[in-house]
Amino acid sequence: MSDRTISQEVAPDLSVVSVSKTYEGGKCALSEVTFEAEAGSFVVLLGPSGSGKSTLLRCIAGLERVSSGSISFSKRTVSSSTLHVKSEDRQLSMVFQDYALWPHMTALENVAFALRRRGLGKSERNASAASMLERMGLGHLASRYPQELSGGEQQRVALARALVARPGLMLFDEPLSNLDADLRERLRVEISTLTREVGATALYITHDQSEAFALADYVGVLESGRLVQFDRPERLYLFPKTPFVARFTGLAGDLPGVVASTDERKHIAVTQVGPHSFKASYSETLAVGDKVRMLIRAKAALMVPSSEHDVDGFGQSLFGSVTDVAFRGIGYEHVVEIFDGHRLEGIFSGERYGRGTKVKVELDPEGCILFAE
Numbered sequence: 150m151s152d153r154t155i156s157q158e159v160a161p162d163l164s165v166v167s168v169s170k171t172y173e174g175g176k177c178a179l180s181e182v183t184f185e186a187e188a189g190s191f192v193v194l195l196g197p198s199g200s201g202k203s204t205l206l207r208c209i210a211g212l213e214r215v216s217s218g219s220i221s222f223s224k225r226t227v228s229s230s231t232l233h234v235k236s237e238d239r240q241l242s243m244v245f246q247d248y249a250l251w252p253h254m255t256a257l258e259n260v261a262f263a264l265r266r267r268g269l270g271k272s273e274r275n276a277s278a279a280s281m282l283e284r285m286g287l288g289h290l291a292s293r294y295p296q297e298l299s300g301g302e303q304q305r306v307a308l309a310r311a312l313v314a315r316p317g318l319m320l321f322d323e324p325l326s327n328l329d330a331d332l333r334e335r336l337r338v339e340i341s342t343l344t345r346e347v348g349a350t351a352l353y354i355t356h357d358q359s360e361a362f363a364l365a366d367y368v369g370v371l372e373s374g375r376l377v378q379f380d381r382p383e384r385l386y387l388f389p390k391t392p393f394v395a396r397f398t399g400l401a402g403d404l405p406g407v408v409a410s411t412d413e414r415k416h417i418a419v420t421q422v423g424p425h426s427f428k429a430s431y432s433e434t435l436a437v438g439d440k441v442r443m444l445i446r447a448k449a450a451l452m453v454p455s456s457e458h459d460v461d462g463f464g465q466s467l468f469g470s471v472t473d474v475a476f477r478g479i480g481y482e483h484v485v486e487i488f489d490g491h492r493l494e495g496i497f498s499g500e501r502y503g504r505g506t507k508v509k510v511e512l513d514p515e516g517c518i519l520f521a522e
């Protein structure tokens with residue numbers, strides 16, 4: 150960004166300590182949420198509907214008061230049970246799901262309005278707004294009103310408005326959920342690039358695991374108001390702390406089993422699953438005889454055609470029959486029925502195996518994760 154008239158606000162560290170929020174009427178939406186986001190990092194809060202994502206974002210934005218705990222930006226407390234800094238004094242920008250543009254202002258005026266508190270003259274504000282719209286490929290739409298723009302164009306104007314003041318902290322409330330798949334992907338890339346380009350600390354909420362993994366430096370998973378894991382996306386995928394985190398971040402299979410032996414040093418257990426025994430990884434304490442669930446990541450499942458010489462269940466593999474196949478552009482996703490009516494889903498292959506094809510699925514122990522029932 151070439152405009153030098155607007156100074157960059159310093160990206161803050163964000164510190165959320167034991168934040169709880171109970172709404173009037175007694176609904177507890179957040180319970181003891183704690184995490185730290187480094188200055189300039191991109192954090193995604195992921196969780197199902199009602200898990201407390203919006204409440205947490207709104208507390209950080211200053212749109213809700215916390216019931217207990219504290220929120221600080223670079224050691225400056227902005228929220229606690231006795232202190233509440235107003236939203237407009239928190240030096241942040243927000244992008245909402247429903248765009249929230251002012252309908253009586255043009256695209257240019259909407260973006261320029263974000264600079265009203267920067268002590269700039271009108272012509273400077275307009276020049277900065279025009280250059281930001283240009284930067285986002287919206288220059289030719291600057292004089293249009295929101296109702297004359299498509300949903301995707303409105304959201305990009307909203308993004309331009311959030312970026313133009315070069316905020317230290319940017320908050321995103323499911324900004325892509327009203328857009329179609331293609332536009333969602335393109336705007337996701339723009340959000341990721343531009344936010345990092347301005348160097349802001351970013352907090353983004355979504356219920357979409359693939360969006361979270363694609364954007365985040367760190368992902369926080371919320372379940373019923375509790376932050377159950379806060380980690381790098383890669384670690385979350387390989388070492389989910391709970392079955393909820395594993396299921397919410399995408400599984401190919403979820404099978405019942407019984408522990409047959411354990412290797413505590415390597416955290417690998419042999420588990421009897423139906424007629425088969427598999428090696429799988431575990432992090433909690435497990436003992437021989439414990440009933441477990443073996444949760445299988447799609448990455449761990451390699452599908453090959455079965456041959457008459459194969460022995461079912463030998464060496465981390467099992468047999469099945471393809472019940473569904475879907476073309477995904479870069480390859481095919483299969484559903485495979487295995488023993489006792491259990492299924493593996495999302496089994497990816499560059500080759501298409503038609504319905505009814507007998508296949509062998511090999512499982513990598515690293516992507517098979519055991520949790521006690």
Ligand SMILES: Nc1ncnc2c1ncn2[C@@H]1O[C@H](COP(=O)(O)OP(=O)(O)OP(=O)(O)O)[C@@H](O)[C@H]1O
Binds near residue numbers: 176197203356
């Ligand atoms: N103003 C409010 N008054 C009372 N309860 C509320 C209020 N806002 C949210 N809640 C409740 O708090 C819980 C968390 O809501 P929140 O909107 O934070 O979840 P969410 O994860 O953002 O959900 P969604 O993805 O559906 O937006 C829900 O049970 C919700 O019904």
